[in-house]
Amino acid sequence: MPRSTPPRSLHGHVIHELGKRIVSGQIAPGDLLPREETLAEQMSVSRTALREAMKVLTAKGLIESRPKVGTRVRDPRYWQQLDADVLAWRCENLPTDDFIEKLIEMREVIEPAASAAAARHCDADQLARLETAYAAMADAADHEAWSAADLDFHEAILAATNNELMMSLFAVIETALGTFFVLSARTAAGQFKYSLPHHELVLEAIRRRRPEAARRAMQRLVDDSRANMAQRKHGRKNA
Amino acid sequence: MPRSTPPRSLHGHVIHELGKRIVSGQIAPGDLLPREETLAEQMSVSRTALREAMKVLTAKGLIESRPKVGTRVRDPRYWQQLDADVLAWRCENLPTDDFIEKLIEMREVIEPAASAAAARHCDADQLARLETAYAAMADAADHEAWSAADLDFHEAILAATNNELMMSLFAVIETALGTFFVLSARTAAGQFKYSLPHHELVLEAIRRRRPEAARRAMQRLVDDSRANMAQRKHGRKNA
DNA sequence: ATACTAATATTGTAGTACGATTTTATAGTA
DNA sequence: TACTATAAAATCGTACTACAATATTAGTAT
Numbered sequence: 001m002p003r004s005t006p007p008r009s010l011h012g013h014v015i016h017e018l019g020k021r022i023v024s025g026q027i028a029p030g031d032l033l034p035r036e037e038t039l040a041e042q043m044s045v046s047r048t049a050l051r052e053a054m055k056v057l058t059a060k061g062l063i064e065s066r067p068k069v070g071t072r073v074r075d076p077r078y079w080q081q082l083d084a085d086v087l088a089w090r091c092e093n094l095p096t097d098d099f100i101e102k103l104i105e106m107r108e109v110i111e112p113a114a115s116a117a118a119a120r121h122c123d124a125d126q127l128a129r130l131e132t133a134y135a136a137m138a139d140a141a142d143h144e145a146w147s148a149a150d151l152d153f154h155e156a157i158l159a160a161t162n163n164e165l166m167m168s169l170f171a172v173i174e175t176a177l178g179t180f181f182v183l184s185a186r187t188a189a190g191q192f193k194y195s196l197p198h199h200e201l202v203l204e205a206i207r208r209r210r211p212e213a214a215r216r217a218m219q220r221l222v223d224d225s226r227a228n229m230a231q232r233k234h235g236r237k238n239a
Numbered sequence: 240m241p242r243s244t245p246p247r248s249l250h251g252h253v254i255h256e257l258g259k260r261i262v263s264g265q266i267a268p269g270d271l272l273p274r275e276e277t278l279a280e281q282m283s284v285s286r287t288a289l290r291e292a293m294k295v296l297t298a299k300g301l302i303e304s305r306p307k308v309g310t311r312v313r314d315p316r317y318w319q320q321l322d323a324d325v326l327a328w329r330c331e332n333l334p335t336d337d338f339i340e341k342l343i344e345m346r347e348v349i350e351p352a353a354s355a356a357a358a359r360h361c362d363a364d365q366l367a368r369l370e371t372a373y374a375a376m377a378d379a380a381d382h383e384a385w386s387a388a389d390l391d392f393h394e395a396i397l398a399a400t401n402n403e404l405m406m407s408l409f410a411v412i413e414t415a416l417g418t419f420f421v422l423s424a425r426t427a428a429g430q431f432k433y434s435l436p437h438h439e440l441v442l443e444a445i446r447r448r449r450p451e452a453a454r455r456a457m458q459r460l461v462d463d464s465r466a467n468m469a470q471r472k473h474g475r476k477n478a
Numbered sequence: 479a480t481a482c483t484a485a486t487a488t489t490g491t492a493g494t495a496c497g498a499t500t501t502t503a504t505a506g507t508a
Numbered sequence: 509t510a511c512t513a514t515a516a517a518a519t520c521g522t523a524c525t526a527c528a529a530t531a532t533t534a535g536t537a538t
Binding site: 479480481482483484485486487488489490491492493494495497498499500501502503504505506507508 | 509510511512513514515516517518519520521522523524525526527528529530531532533534535536537538
């Protein structure tokens with residue numbers, strides 16, 4: 001499960017709670033929320049804290065407040081779907097196959113292009129970070145260590161593009177990998193390093209400054225990952 | 240200039256004002272903001288309104304507050320670079336050539352892939368919307384009308400992917416096109432429809448369900464746009 | 479010198495009051 | 509009867525005050 005905002009503060013808890021309810025569809029788009037005073041009472045917080053939370057949800061595009069009329073859940077069309085919290089909330093109660101497919105589609109768009117860009121203009125430090133992450137993957141003793149190193153590897157590739165806009169897409173990759181990690185925890189228990197050779201090819205292509213080779217290698221890696229997810233889905237159906 | 244949050248409400252104004260100062264570097268990463276009471280006084284709002292604004296900026300990753308220590312501007316590494324407001328604030332005082340290059344790079348990653356996806360699985364309504372936008376471009380009487388229709392066209396392509404994550408990337412495309420619009424307002428005054436044939440090829444490929452043709456057509460369109468920007472930059476140097 | 483304790487400054491939360499705004503209802507008029 | 513305009517009510521928006529929680533820092537004792 002991808003990490004979402006740890007609800008340490010009070011209004012943080014309200015953000016998380018309301019956000020989850022909206023994204024999960026428990027409160028449907030178009031629905032009118034109770035008035036602030038009532039809602040604050042229901043959630044056992046002051047109106048002050050509630051409003052601070054609602055401002056954040058408004059910024060994420062989930063709700064819309066107007067005087068007299070109240071606060072309404074907006075159409076998903078307006079949600080900040082790339083926001084880390086929104087993504088995490090969508091995956092909290094087992095993501096649908098449909099959503100998983102969309103995550104894979106995003107990986108197919110982002111990662112091969114990022115790998116090519118990384119091969120084109122990454123510096124020594126960024127390459128070193130990539131090597132370190134790869135080494136950690138190779139050395140991983142268990143599924144958890146592998147997953148953490150894998151995440152580092154894919155983050156390092158985005159960082160190596162030297163484009164902070166690309167880097168911000170890591171929220172999507174992180175959500176995808178985190179979800180796949182949970183879903184494949186059982187099936188791939190003993191063979192979690194199966195994609196190491198794919199990663200090595202990507203690293204090698206970036207190291208040698210071969211953009212198109214890097215793109216193709218990453219494309220194969222993601223294709224392979226997609227195939228594995230499909231296989232898992234099939235296996236579950238027969239279980 | 241891409242539209243940012245119109246500061247209608249009081250705290251909306253504070254969000255815009257502080258956000259701009261931070262993103263523009265006027266307040267540097269690591270800097271400590273004045274304490275809430277002081278800052279509220281400086282901006283002529285109550286601490287309540289200021290805090291609501293700060294919660295939003297926190298959600299955008301721009302600042303970080305901790306009891307006793309105060310509120311600090313975070314490293315750009317943590318900013319939500321894909322947020323529509325953050326993007327707009329970056330472009331408010333003439334974006335740097337460096338940033339424009341990054342926007343183009345994002346277009347090259349997003350739009351060809353989106354065009355291919357649209358050709359693969361768009362429905363009749365989405366295609367109709369695309370046709371409408373194209374017609375509006377063809378009929379545009381001035382640069383402004385052209386620009387609005389152009390924006391519609393590119394939004395329609397993202398919508399036609401049937402992937403809301405892809406759709407959320409429109410904030411980036413919108414910022415890029417809006418910026419190019421301003422920068423090319425003079426140079427391309429009389430010939431603003433020069434890219435119409437490129438758009439037609441993209442539309443045609445999607446209409447005929449040719450993913451790879453759509454990808455290539457859009458790739459050429461973006462390449463062409465990049466060349467035009469480079470030419471403009473060169474022209475400015477000689478001016 | 480170090481560890482522990484207490485004072486202190488800043489954010490976090492609560493509660494109340496009032497202003498702004500928009501919907502809705504009501505009344506007046508054609 | 510229909511329509512316009514005016515007034516009233518409900519909700520969010522903002523301000524202010526008070527206090528709690530927390531982390532830093534200084535001070536104190538071992």
